[in-house]
Amino acid sequence: MRKLFALVPALCAGVLFAAPEWEDEAVFQVNREPARAALMPTAPNSVLSLNGKWRFHFSYTPAERPQDFWKTSYDVSKWDLITVPMSWQMGGYGTPVYSNEIYPFKIDPPRVTSTPPKDWTSFKERPSVGSYRTTFTLPEGFNKGKVYLRFDGVESAYYVWVNDTYIGYSEDSFTAGEYDITRALKPGENTLSVEVYRWSDGSYLEDQDFWRLAGIFRDVTLFSTPTLQIRDVWVRPGLADDYVTGTVAGDVWVRNAGDAPSAPTEVAVAIGDIYSAKLAVPALKPGEEVKLALPAGTVPNVARWTAETPSLYDTTLALPNGDARALKLGFRRIEVGKQGELLVNGVSTKLWGVNRHEMDPDRGRYMTEEKMQKDALWMKKGNFNAVRTAHYPNDPRWYEICDEIGLYVMDEANIEAHQLRGHPQCLNNKPNWHAAYAFRVQNMFQRDKNHASIIMWSLGNETGPGKNLADQGDWLKQNDPSRLVHYCDFPENSPHNDMDSSMYRPHDQLRNIAKRHTHRPYVHVEYAHSMGNACGMFDEYIKIYEEYPRMIGGFVWDYIDQGLRATKDPKTGLFKLEPFTGKSLAFGGLFGDRPNFGDFCDNGVITAEHKPKGQFWAIKRAQQPFAFAWDAAKQTLTVRSKFFHKTAEGYALYDKAGKRLADLPALKPGESAAIDVKPTRDGDSDYPVFIGAEGVDPKAIVTDCVAWFAIPGGDREPMQPKKPDSLPKIQASVAQTEDGALRVSGVGVEGTYLLFRDGVLEQVHYNGRDLLAAPPRFTMYRARINNDRYIKDSATWRSLKNQGNRCLSMKWRKLEGDQEAVQIIAEMETDGGNVPYKYTLVWTVLMNTVTCEGVFYPQSPEEIIPRLGFELAVNKALDTVHYDALGPFENYVDRKFHTWRDHFTCSVEDFFMPYPETQEYGNREDAHWLFLEDGEDSLCFFSPVWNRPFAFSVNQWDAVTLFDATLPSLLPEPDKTWLHLDYAQTGLGNGSCGPRPWAEHLVYNKPFSFGFALRFGSKPFKPQPFRPTAGLALVTRDGKNQVTVTPDRADAKVQVSVNGKVPFVYDKPFTLESGTVAVTVVPDGDQLPSPTLERTFAKEATRTAWKVVNVSSEEPGEGNVAHIFDGNPKTYWHTDWRNVHPDYPHSFELDFGETQSVAGIRLLPRADELNGLIGKCKVELSQDGKTWVTVFEGDTGWRPNKRTWRDLDFKPVDARYLRFTAIAPAIKGHIWATLSELTLKIR
Secondary structure, eight states: OOOOOOSSOOEETTEEOOOOGGGOTTOSEESOOOOOOSOOOOSTTOEEEOOEEEEEEEESSGGGSOTTTTSTTSOOTTSEEEEESSOGGGGTOSOOEEESSSOSSOOBTTBSOSOOOTTSHHHHOSSOEEEEEEEEEOOTTOOSSEEEEEESOEESEEEEEETTEEEEEEOOTTSOEEEEOGGGOOSSEEEEEEEEESOOGGGGGBOOSEEEOOEEOSOEEEEEEOSEEEEEEEEEEEEOTTSSSEEEEEEEEEEEOSSSOBOOEEEEEEETTTEEEEEEEOOBOTTOEEEEEOOOEEETTOOBBOSSSBOOEEEEEEOTTSOEEEEEEOBOOEEEOTTSOEEETTEEOOEEEEEOOOOBTTTBTOOOHHHHHHHHHHHHHTTOOEEEOTTSOOOHHHHHHHHHHTOEEEEEOSOBOGGGTTOTTOOTTOHHHHHHHHHHHHHHHHHHTTOTTEEEEEOOSSOOOOHHHHHHHHHHHHHOTTSEEEOTTSOTTOTTSSSEEEESOOHHHHHHHHTTOOSSOEEEEEESOOOSSOOTTHHHHHHHHHHOTTEEEEEESOSBOOOEEEEEOTTTSOEEEOTTTOSEEEOTTTTOOSSOOTTTTOOOSBOTTSOBOHHHHHHHHHTOSEEEEEETTTTEEEEEEOOSSOOOTTEEEEETTOOEEEEOOOOOTTOEEEEEOOOOOSTTOOEEEEEEETTOOGGGHHHHOSEEEEEOOOOOOOOOOOOOSOOOOBOOEEEEOTTSOEEEEOSSSTTOEEEEETTEEEEEEETTEEOEEEEEEEEOOOOOOGGGGGGTTOHHHHHGGGOEEEEEEEEEEEEOSSBOEEEEEEEEEEESSSSOEEEEEEEEEETTEEEEEEEEEESSOOOEESEEEEEEEEOTTOOEEEEEEEESSOOBTTBOTTOEEEEEEEETGGGOOOOSSOOOOOOEEEEOEEEEEOSSOEEEEEOSSTTOOEEEEEESSOHHHHHHHOSGGGSOOOOSEEEEEEEEEOOOTTTTSSOOOOGGGOEEOOOEEEEEEEEEESSOOOSSOSSOBOOOEEEEEOTTOEEEEEESSTTOEEEEEETTOOOEEOOSOEEOSSEEEEEEEEOOTTOBOOOOEEEEEOOOOOOTTOEEEEESOOOTTTTOGGGGGSSOTTOOEEOOOSSOOOOSOEEEEEEEEEEEEEEEEEEEOOSSOSTTOEEEEEEEEESSSSSOEEEEEEEOOOBTTBOOOEEEEEEEEEEEEEEEEEEEESSTTOOOOEEOEEEEEEO
């Protein structure tokens, strides 16, 4: 019988109660059958599923559980019914907890009942217990001598009774527990009782990054065999050194499970029609088992298994008594090459892999056959060829599917003690836990050992190194030399595994690893963290893997979002699970679960409902098995096969309509062929071509194809405005309303008017309705994406959410002509936010075209910002979108290589991507025009400077509403359509867990010129203005007082006047210490004139002569003090951290080169990290470097969530030298100091 237990060991009446099995690390199974291959007997009437409706009782604690419920006399008729298999939380019992590495209970191994914080879920559920009951009746003839009960997955520990008999106990949630229940059965109806504990000592080894659920979540099965039975099978098909001849080896275990001796017999083995053998079975005593070796065999010209050619052979093993097993075997050979290559059948092969958690939004941990098939299909559609079972053995059926469809598998043991990695209570070297580690690794191996798809074993995940793991690595290497062994936390060149491994490395670090030439494979076991809108520069990873032999590829994190279907309770604000009917896909914390890690569970390349995210298409394109080169002169497309193992036979080239252009020859891997192609384009668009297998669906060409390539379109020729033969004379009218707005009418269409208010176009009234729904406003804000985490604490980024705009002045003038134009000049500035700008907008109205051009000047030094552009809204009725840009997928500056330039049409709703947490979506880069229409009216947007592309997005909500909603299901009903027209937007990167965007993809608040034109009408219009303006010119000054004038059109003539002097034609930069520069762009030909704009420069202290006189500490190179006056906010002074670690105070002295009248200084902290943030400082000035005057001493005002420019103002002091002293850190315990920029305010 099972042990007696109390919640904690307690002394009662002089007796010390033993800890229960579920809090005893030495007990992880009782009466469990030895682990074996997951093969069921094939004899008729020998397998019975117990899946279905069971009686269920939920208890928050073990003390509250019905202790005797396993007795058949116990009445459970009033208990609830629950579906088995399914995680019990999905049935409404207890609270799902999503945590990354934080244990959901107090750390006190092996106990899980110690008191956690009161707001933790486990305070109430400590641990919760599920009591299950069902009944079954064995079919006639089912019992052939022995009957076994199998649980494929129960989380996390459970006891089993049949009728009134205790059967056994087990842990290890993700491998099968099997029990001999023959002795407990009775004729007729039998009762099965299972008591499941949510957490156990085993949970210390199940600290994976996933939902912490519980219950019977995989199949429950009865099977029967004769007493003389095939207990286990391990067939090892391989390849000889010629990689053509198949080899056969293996073992079969036969057991006499009866009470009497067995007679000699034999096992018949057949692998298809290519191999057969009969294995002699000797007479066996009761309980005796024999291991029989298959005779070594060879098979000429065997069909070889790879992920590209998943050839399988039906295999059977049978005893004369009817006990038989069947499986599918693949012949393949896995090795490591001399340069560290992964060799599959002798061929260097890359792993285009993905990590996969088992998660269903409606069933929890249970995976249906349909769901698994869909997962595998979408992996293949995404050009993935490998999957890591992160971080536990998956459902046994999954491996069969991988065998059949062709996916390489890294099979991972159910071991992760993430929070204990490096912790004082780390279990990796504790002898009393050694057996538990071995149990889990060997359970995985024994269950899955026959699968061709499994090419490597993994010992677990992120648990740190240690003997308990090292020994298991050695055990696998010794017992299965046919596969490789992986573990992510062993050091490089570890003897306990076969490859080096790491996670989330930036591209430059990865390239350095590749060059080490250790002759060991390297696998990027987790990378490209696909959280939300993600995976910038993914293609660069693939290029590195392809360039270096030892870089065998990696596994994207991860395959599918782990959202759970739920609905928000309006009373509590929390979510409640509602499988199949809920309105939301909820993530951690929304159920009130504590601790939690928010939406860090939603990292899939597809959503929980199998909708591909934007990055899916980029990943698919990067991993495609063909390369292309276009010869425009010859009109030929060279196609090179990048398959590793199969030919291109059966593949064809298609156009975007699905029309077959040519059949590909049977190219071998690496071979090329030139194909004649005659592109037919829409204007100067690209011409995309696709490669797909026979039967590709023309309506789903991108989904069904395996590769595509955009044949480049022609160069865009400027569309010169052509004046029609005759136009009616247009006399524009401007009227000022009582509140100061300007109403412009007389634009050639009766009843049409435009309204300008506060410096912007507020309304376009046309054809009896308003086409604009919100005026254009300058914005730097985007709904934060998950990958903005690298700067999520920035006070600047948060402040931009509240940034507004203020009109300082608005004036207008008419531009005379047969068709009068109206020009409105507005002087503007931002209002609110920590990134001030002053800018000028010039609006030009000519008939039904409105041009908006602007020059923008920041009033604070550079820092990273989300975007620069306009946000506006149009009438919701304009719901059809046509555009000329990169598409058809959403794309960003660092995720656009997979797109092509074309004319696309879609609905407004088609732009929406339901990322689990609402965020920026739908962007299109390199746009030349877009228009929105409803069949009657339209608004067309385009660049006022032809061939100067912009970026845009079409959204149903403004950026603030989008961010505030949290979940797509909580977004309000759209009442307008929002547009972003962007000069630039910061890239995506992978900063949610990995590198931030590359430097060239970051946007800074620099001076820039940008604008747009819009045309309204009743039909789509061509995207060029009838008459462009001359444009504007940007005026900037560098640190050397050199003024540069940059016109919108590179060839434009610009007149410049300095301080009211005679204008001159600008041809090169000029020097100006202070004063006003007036610029006028001279119209060319029929261009409309633009106004003269001015910019005034104050005298500033140049820093070119500055020198560092003294410094207490600096990190050579990276952290030199000189960085604080180099004008680059991305560089900084950093005290020494590599060699010595001096504590506060830290100081430096500067020489300005000449005496200045200093009235203040400005300080900018380091923006990208919190390390070195200064809390208190002192500033001293001196004329001679000897006698110092303190002008400031106190708090910098900087905090982790407030890191922006700090102005220190004081009465003017004549000084040539400055001494800055960092007195104390902003964060207690920090010893370093950093500073990004220091500038002077000169009187």
